[in-house]
Amino acid sequence: MNNAPSPSSGRKVSCWPRWPEADEDTERAVIRALQSGRLAVSGSKSIWQSQNVAAAATVARMSGRRHCVLVTSGSSAIVTALHALGIGPGDTVAMTATTWVSCATSVLRVGATPVFFDATPESPCGDVATLAETPSAILGIHLYAQHFDVDAARARFPGVPVVEDASHAQFGATADGRRIGSLGDVSILSLQATKIITSGEGGAVLTDDPETAARLESLVMDSRRRTDVVSRTSANELEPAHLLHGANHSPPEFAAALLVDQLARFDRQARRRAEGAAILAGALDGSRWSMAADRSAVAGGAFYGVAVRVPAGVGSPAEVVAAVEEQTGLILDSVYPPVVEGPLYLPETIKQYAALRAPEVPLPHSRTWHREYVVVPHHAFLADESRLVHLAATLRGLDREPAALRPALPRDRPTIEVVMVTRGDRDTLEAALAGVAKQDVDAEVRLTVWVDADRVPAAVADTGCAVVTLGADGMLPNEPFARIAALRELAAAGCTGDFIAFLDDDNEWDPDHLSSLLAVADAGYPAAHSWRTLIDHSGSLATVDRFPWLPPSEAAAELFEQLSAVRVLEPGSPIVRDRAVIPAAGLNGMVDMGAWLLRRDLLRLLTFRRTRSEAEIQARVGEDDILLEQIRRLDIPVGCTETPTLRYRLGGMSTPEYRKPESPVPDATSAAPSTSAASVVTSEVSS
CATH class of the missing domain: 3.40.640.10 (Type I PLP-dependent aspartate aminotransferase-like (Major domain))
Incomplete structure (x- = not known):
């Protein structure tokens, strides 16, 4: 190819309209x-x-x-x-x-x-x-x-x-x-x-x-x-x-x-496709790239794709497809090869069909369509004008047009909604809020703090973020697990961004936390998570010698050994290598709620609560256990940054044994459950 694409810089553009549209x-x-x-x-009768x-x-x-x-x-x-x-x-x-x-x-x-x-x-x-x-x-x-x-x-x-x-x-x-x-x-x-x-x-x-x-x-x-x-x-x-x-x-x-x-x-999509086709045609006008289409088909917006002829000397359709994907994130198609010359037409391999192959006929024009055209798929024409103009500019650029004449790549800035639930009485709240403000990510970050109290803490008010106060109005359950799960669901239901992340008021994020998660999400993962670093009440690095989300016991010590064997935990190391799946007998996975970045449309399929058995309550099964259960059951693709960008503070409600000495330890009925030894999934929230 005469004009190979230059390496893309930054985050690859991948926000072409998804197909089919679904909500x-x-x-x-x-x-x-x-x-x-x-x-x-032929199923059951129904009045529906x-x-x-x-x-x-x-x-x-x-x-x-x-x-x-x-x-x-x-x-x-x-x-x-x-x-x-x-x-x-x-x-x-x-x-x-x-x-x-x-x-x-x-x-x-x-x-x-x-x-x-x-x-x-x-x-x-x-x-x-x-x-x-x-x-x-x-x-x-x-x-x-x-x-x-x-x-x-x-x-x-x-x-x-x-x-x-x-x-x-x-x-x-x-x-x-x-x-x-x-x-x-x-x-x-x-x-x-x-x-x-x-x-x-x-x-x-x-x-x-x-x-x-x-x-x-x-x-x-x-x-x-x-x-x-x-x-x-x-x-x-x-x-x-x-x-x-x-x-x-x-x-x-x-x-x-x-x-x-x-x-x-x-009807709406057809109108938009017709508008998009006119935009692309106008942006290609005067170049050697030409769209082959019936005017009535394009004007009505009812078309599967539009064939565009590749100018002589630019390269093969396959090379154009690769270059456009590299520079724009859009995957073009190619025109079908002549059926009889394609790799999928094999009637002679089936006894019933072997005698039905027709005599060969000259197909020069069909070969030309396959060898000289690429196809812009219909969903691309639903994109905004800047993206279609950039597509045209990319095609023109492949035909030796000076790079200086090409418009800048339209930037996609997804929205990440950060949800924090707090009572507002922890001295760690200000640091947690500061960690959100320091995120270095190419996205619009919106923070909403759900205050489970009658007043807004000063640390929250000073940020200027969105705040929802709940107070003791009797609308939420009093049991800690049920309450925090209900708060999570209320918060998630109100989100409108592309992605949702949760941060607890006693944890912190490194500045690259969201950017590293977004890079994994850009690879197509609807659920992405990080690793975490354990810290103590003062913020210093902390290590553990047992599984910290269970009370001190033989079970906690044994579980620590099992997780150390697969390097999820390590003696003397503050790093927790969270995994959605842990390949060891009896271990299903563990991911803290604050480590996740979840697509909003995925989160609509999930819930944070279900009835727990007495054994699960004793094992501290929490809402992130329940979330991960569903992710595993639905076989949701999960990606991991393999970077410990969540600073996870021991001594919270799910690890009360690590509280600083002067802090009261809640009794068993008020401690928020978090992690089960059976499923090994961790949680840390404030309620």
Whole structure:
């Protein structure tokens, strides 16, 4: 490549819009499906409306169709569409050679032979005029913000059914205003996770003909159909259709619930994509980089991605993809290779398909699209203007444009919300607050102090941070564990930042604590934690000779030996090497609450409290034990800085035996529980 990217400086830009968009509404939609008791089309009866039915009706309406049948994938959509049209062994189905391999594989699955026509210099969707023989059916595929010409296909082969694949152009429109998805004899959609409308994995088949719709239902529900009259003794809401022999291609209610949520977002996203495409086109104007797209597809914002031609001499698409990822954090795609030349098309390896490989045909234009274009994915066009301008500048820079002409890299400054819970009566509070103020991190840090008292401590008032006072209003439980867990949950529920961190009022952070955690989070970890350094009541380094989160006992001494064997604790060392998982018998992990940096959307899935057994209370199981239990149970990816940036003071509520002599030791009923010898997870809070 002529212009290799320079090494990136600082934190890599990674804040392109996430896809698919998901928030509290998405979570509620999926939970609703669970609560309905209706998990599958053949599952239990329910008075709750089927999300499959609701989503199918919306997809039909938005596609300009009368009927929609949802299926488990785009591949299943093609299979059922071809079966409904009577396509099978001895038939041929024509399609552009520039497409995803499953389009051809789906034809093989019905026993037909896929035949390919070349792309054109103007469009990867191709031209059926190059076909030498009349096919049994045509799979017309819209690709990369360009539309297959269904009218031309019908004119070339009158009477040949057209299956319109609108997976790259869901709910789009042609130049003359006709709805994409309504043009074929039957139309299909993939609803896979990368598509502009997704159910995670799924598909849809669309038709205006009620008889075809009935055949499709039978094909996807094991020869059955839905019925409005359900017998009291029926196991489900289906009955024999007496039409076509089917199979199970029906998606679960969870997928349909996600689809309902995503459909509600489409109009807003389409408008933003159209605006973003105009911004990128304008920023590339006058350069050798050109976007290949139908004007109507771009203007409507209903496109899977936009193909951009790489100027001669710049490098291969793979080199451009690598350079753009390095300089912007965005991963571009490449145009599909010709199916028959790609590594995934292997019909001869399956006995059923071995005889169905079509004769080879010249595919020069399909090869050109694969070798000379990159694809900007649709979610990139949801980004703000500065990011799209920078993307254009990066592309222009790869074409030897002087670096001085490129705009500066837009900076992403995530928001970290720091939560501190305090009664305000500890002499360590001021140092804890100062540690937050000294954080050297490329982020907006917002501190909220939750004061479990009627007045705001002077040390807190002087910081100017947000303060919430609770007082003794009877709204919170009195038991220490339940109280601090409730406070944690109240605080977390009110946070709006990208990340949340907790700091106790008797602990401190080194200045690089949040920056080191953020670097781990930037690698994709939704949960990151540090190590910690033990200190005593005066702030001096401290060492221990037993597990300090249990009272002095043989169990505490034995646990210290076990943790020393795996270097979580070490004799004579103040360092605690917290781990979410400790690879030793009987040890699950230990991470202090003040060591975590958690994505806010992850924290919505977690709770700080549950009922504890008497044994757990005696073992000092705390709210960070409970948090880590859930992180492990959900198999959340956890990263660690492997740096002791949390200064953890012994002598707090979870280690009362280390209090300075003049400090009273709380009795067992008032000491806040913290760490269990069974799960080995530590906590330190003030309540």
